[in-house]
Amino acid sequence: MSRISPDQVKHVANLARLAITEEETEKFTNQLDAIISFAEQLNEINTDGVEPTSHVLDMKNVMREDIPQEGLPQSEVLKNAPEHQDGQVKVPSIME
């Protein structure tokens, strides 16, 4: 049975902010289905009581003194922006 449907692929693409074509929807449906089926072998392992590892080193909340430092100049920060105006990054209208 298919583990993932074309509609799910479209939903995920929307969450990921990726425009995908019908052709890509079909391809990703098949490929993600294969990868997810492969990943389901993890269900063979009993992980009851096993703590998840998000980070291999035992470190938490690395703190530093809060000392003000000079930031990067505005002109540098805007250098790579595709569009900017009056020292601000410009984007298309955000209201419908």
Add this chain to the structure above:
Amino acid sequence: MSLFDHKVSELHEKLHKKELKVTDLVDESYKRISEVEEKVQAFLTLDEEKARETAKQMDEKLGTDESKGLLFGMPIGVKDNIVTKGLRTTCASKILENFDPIYDATVVNKLNQAETVTIGKLNMDEFAMGSSNENSAYKKTRNPWSIDRVPGGSSGGSAASVAAGEVLFSLGSDTGGSIRQPASFCGVVGMKPTYGRVSRFGLVAFASSLDQIGPITRTVEDNAYLLQAISGLDPMDSTSANVAVPRFVESLTGDIRGLKIAVPKEYLGEGVQEEVRQSVLDALKVLENLGATWEEVSLPHSKYALAAYYLLSSSEASANLARFDGVRYGYRTENAESLIDLYKKTRAEGFGEEVKRRIMLGTFALSSGYYDAYYKKAQKVRTLIKNDFEEVFKKYDVIVGPTTPTPAFKLDENTKDPLTMYANDILTIPVNLAGVPGISVPCGFINELPLGLQIIGKHFDESTVYRVAHAFEQATEFHKQKPGL
């Protein structure tokens, strides 16, 4: 004979005694690039004008206290996912085609302090996702040993440029094998340090809990020197570790008597080509003759590493790559009707197929209703994999096996099915999941294609890994062979 056939320590002595100039070394790089780059295709950007100018200025300092640093004047290549101020950094992606970084990565700062000379930026799989360099948006780097074959990936340009003699050494990054696998395919030495050993500040993030920068070199000694230069705690990377950096080169004693080696049966089993298996067994004999002993062990959860890795790394990637939205930097679509439309079209036009596939997989694995079944399950399996290593390291000093199941494959051989391509990394991925250090050193050839021996150590014990790798290298001749480009 190339100047780069000499070790760093030898070149340093010649420079400091003024028998050699920095301009000679930089000339050597660009001369070799002009000869072979058309075939090898390792570089995305060259920094020739600046490198030559820097070299001239450095020549003035030769013989003074200022040229005493061991890496002073050494030509280096840097993988194109490590940001370099004022030098285009693309991650081999169209989405960063014109990206001009406004700061240097910490490793680049450290190289600048050590006064290496940056020759250029090296090709890779887009955003470090791939095992062949075929996922670069710009070019396909070739294997210097056989140009119809891949150099490996994702640090394919980093490994190929060193093997081809275009640079003395290079930096790569390794998330699931991306330094060790191309080092193995190209017959050079590649080290993935312990997670936290080297700052990731300025490394464009793929999977933050797995990524680590490391050196690719011709010899183990050079590798130890380069890692020394880039290691250490960095206030800009809270995951860099506050652990003393030993003088790695002091561990290169050649003495491995009494060393206990573990050889996981899973690393010599199904899927590993017979000749690869044989060359590892031959390597173990060499290590035995040097006074080490080895025993077969089991890392029982190895077979699950690949699945856990693809879920975790893709999940992290889907979050990390959210920043590429066409707003603050990088490519922006030209026909957006709204902000959301701008995001979607920019990303659709800017990312390549493999990157999209992994973003999709990661977004799915993190999405509501699937998080526990996939992402969290994979994190739990990661714990079991890490525990496997800890168990073995209670009794043994290092783990030894092949770096890759086969030597370099042909271009287009593995591009149809993503899962076949992913299987290249079955022997390197567990090392990233456990966060331990691993090196690949040349250990043989199959039909004139190099093979790598993987040596894995305990957390922050790169010294022992280097000691074993160096002893093996000194007892064998494989590292002395050069590709007949």
